[in-house]
Amino acid sequence: RARARAAVRRIPTAQFGYEVGDPFVQGIVNSFKDDPVCLRAAKTALPVKPAVPGQRIKPISVVAARGHQIHHVKARGYVERPIRVRQIMKGLEGVPFVEVACRHFPNHHVTAVHDPKLVSYLRAVCKRLDDKAIIYPEVFPIRRPEKAPKALEDRAGYFCADTFTPITSMVYKAARQAVDVALTAADLVRGGERFAYALCRPPGHHAERRIFGGFCFFNNSAIAANYLSGDGKVALLDIDYHHGNGAQDIFYERDDVLTLSINGHPRHAYPNFSGYGDERGDGKGLGFNRNWPLEPPCDDDRYLRVLDEALKAVRKFRPRYLVVSLGFDIMKGDPTGSFDVTPDGLERIARAIAELGLPTLIVQEGGYAVRNLRVGANRFFGTLAANWFRG
Template identity: 40%
Template sequence: MRIYHSEMSKARRARTELDGGQLVPPWECPERVDMILAGLRKAGFTEMVEPAEHGLAPVLAVHDADYVDFLATCWDDWQALGREGEAIAWIWPTRTMPGRRIPSCVDGRLGHYALGADTSICGGTFEAAQASKDVALSALDHVLATGEPAFGLCRPPGHHAAVDQFGGYCFFNNAAVAAQRALDAGLSRVAILDVDFHHGNGTQQIFEQRSDVLFVSIHGDPMTCFPYFMGHADEVGEGEGAGYTVNYPLPEGTGAEVWFHVLEAAKERIRETGCELLIVSLGVDTFEDDPISAFKLSSDDFTEMGRRLGALGLPTLLLMEGGYAVEEIGVNVANVLSGMTSGVVERG
């Protein structure tokens, strides 16, 4: 399987995350990339490819132009004020203060465009986000050209990024950008299957009124798990998109038996809708020892995940989402790809 990766994806090195009332080093860090690459190489994946540059047009096909401009200028605007810390939102539009106008100052714009205070903006953020979507799009181009699966080692991740908001370490929604590009290339319907522990609120928001993208997510119950305010089972899409959003919220502590039962149900929904491409938002934070998640999959379970994904028989693009800096992250990613590769061989 071809692996797409860019060293520029490590340009973002944030120092601060608000967690439990303290500013701490973020769980999402550049070292994740090196740990995943090491695991892939140890497992025998040696075809590593630098992505081509794709510019901002594919991003603007799914994201608001003013939002993209904000991401491009935020760090410079923040530094121009003489601030020593990183750019973190501290006030938001709310139910009682709806924010019908976007402020001109950087603090107000941060509040408008941020989902929460968990994710800071620092030097290199915009550059890393651009590299991450280039990884996704180059991997997609390979899948569309060959029908073979490909893995995009995206960093920053993307599935929490909405049309005009960032958060959860995400700035550009890589899976959404790739799905739109595939549709623009002539496909009729694309499936995005999100297997990250945390619900892909951004992907849902981007596509919930459309029927050309089926969004299916298996995730921690938002009543107790981030991002809290989306991902319930009764969220099924709106208008033309009714029936094309499928959420499977599961309780904390969910293990492999239940998780794989739900995966089979998710696969059946994908089969029923006649999707021509599968994009997997691949979070491996369902791992039993992940520091900020609460499912109980083992490293061997990720091999089985790959086999079952491969058994769908669709051209498949896998894009990195969550899974944090624990020793097994590289093993778990490699196991998914190994399982999928064996599934492709068995079908052939």
């Protein structure tokens, strides 16, 4: 104990200039009470055990956005930060996984889903900005949308849904890399992996065909789902707190991609204009879009009851692939959500998804409470690793 106290006393005094007798320093030193000092048990990295005794646990294939740090909006209150990926990777330390290098895919996969004008605009405006420049959309052309302004900086509102998704010089590069992450993971599923995780940043599920917003620029999940649909039907299940308006918009008139979203009620939750239960698709897509808007409170049991309905729709659809848009903002304490899903609830969600037995791509979307990202990743993927094993 004496040696531990001496060591921790040294840190604030030598590194931060505190006096030895400072009450703050003494409080830290005196917190070491047991002798000898014992380490507490780990809180997050739970041991992963097979769901079926004797089965070998299957490592999870993970593709991560390793260059995502180039997109870092430092404005006060901007919650979509680089630390999100670091915390998720910390959570995965207690889970068996293998990291797969990201590959580059041609741009036609992006323009198959997004309006080429949106793609060209983001590429062009980012090239023109210097490293410190930042553009917040301010004016939105609801009266004359066909008359886009000449200046690229003034044109942001023509392509954006809100005022809090700024453009910086690195947005296009980071968003394009996130697409490559999703497509690399999708290719693993196409190649026979039963499960792959695309740790994307920035997220993508609010990006519609011709607009970006909600921290999202390109719709990683939708681009991957469209890519997989070349082999057969795809179900896209969005379990982020916020409605998956992007996939709904992109696939609304298609019957080969079933889009499902369990979300906070749009009366109170972003994006506010979509996510209602009566939005069921149009034309060929009528009946192939489902939303479950939920008012708070929403605990584990309530969420799992609704998830059971969504998974029944997946089974009825009989897809070849499942894409899951995963958001840890459904967890209790997220600054952008109002659900009360616990770590135990995440385990139950993962188990229910695993029981579908479908080749599944998980794409990272939201989640902004640091501890929830770490704990949520550990519990969700630890459960999947225990339930998805090699035969």
